[in-house]
Amino acid sequence: MxxxxxxxxxxxxxxxxxxxxxxxxxxxxxxxxxxxxxxxxxxxxxxxxxxxxxxxxxxxxxxxxxxxxxxxxxxxxxxxxxxxxxxxxxxxxxxYWHTPEEWGSMIYEWIQSNGMVNTVCTLYELVSGDNTVGEEFYGLDVDLLLKALRTLEHKKKAEIIMFDGNEGVKFL
Known part of the structure; x- marks a missing residue:
């Protein structure tokens, strides 16, 4: 801590x-x-x-x-x-020190800057993966992450999906 x-x-x-x-x-x-x-x-x-x-x-x-x-x-x-x-x-x-909309925007900006549009990520990869260690959303609570991703779904920038028993998200 x-x-x-x-x-x-x-x-x-x-x-x-x-x-x-x-x-x-x-x-x-x-x-x-x-x-x-x-x-x-x-x-x-x-x-x-x-x-x-x-x-x-x-x-x-x-x-x-x-x-x-x-x-x-x-x-x-x-x-x-x-x-x-x-x-x-x-x-x-x-x-919330950032609203779900702000978290979603941060995540989407990271996705864009890393050329990951039209790819699928697990929720684990986003908040606990090696590639996101330095990002502010690293370690984000999963419930809050889902709220943030739903804001992106409403904007047609993401789709939350289930695959092989895992939750993930496809960024559009």
Whole structure:
């Protein structure tokens, strides 16, 4: 896991307590949104299971003995809004620092620049293959990858296929 540069407020106990003053609370929520997006991008993580969040160093600052989970449900609605790059499904938050459309565009640009239009790739090749190691989409969560590829399908630039028990994609 990559080293995390925590912002100053991470070690400030009130940061882990919902602030009663609305203007301060709005700033607090924006700071948490930014921290969450930065943390997940830095650690190349894409999914947060709410049930396990209290064990994450992101929400559990042992240094000051504070856990955001104590106020998580009160805080969740304004904190995790889709506009900020976060999406919720079945106790799992999908963290987007790029939208599925942006991931799809990145992948398609890579396909074009490597002369792979009209070829088939497995999902594994795209996110775990030797040829994509230096790409930002390397290690991308498979569910998020499929969302990105579906955006390309809608634009008629790709077709998700099944072959030999594997999922793949043909780029058009």
């Amino acid at each position: 990559a080293e995390v540069d925590w912002p100053w407020q991470y070690d400030f106990p009130p940061f882990f307590t919902i602030q009663p003053h609305l203007e301060t609370q709005n700033k607090q929520i924006k700071a948490w949104q930014s921290l969450i997006l930065d943390y997940f991008k830095n650690t190349k993580s894409y999914v947060l299971d709410v049930r396990e969040s209290q064990n994450s160093p992101l929400f559990n600052n042992a240094k000051i003995n504070r856990i955001l989970f104590d106020i998580f449900h009160e805080f969740a609605e304004p904190l995790f809004i889709c506009k900020s790059g976060l999406s919720f499904y079945n106790n799992r938050w999908y963290i």
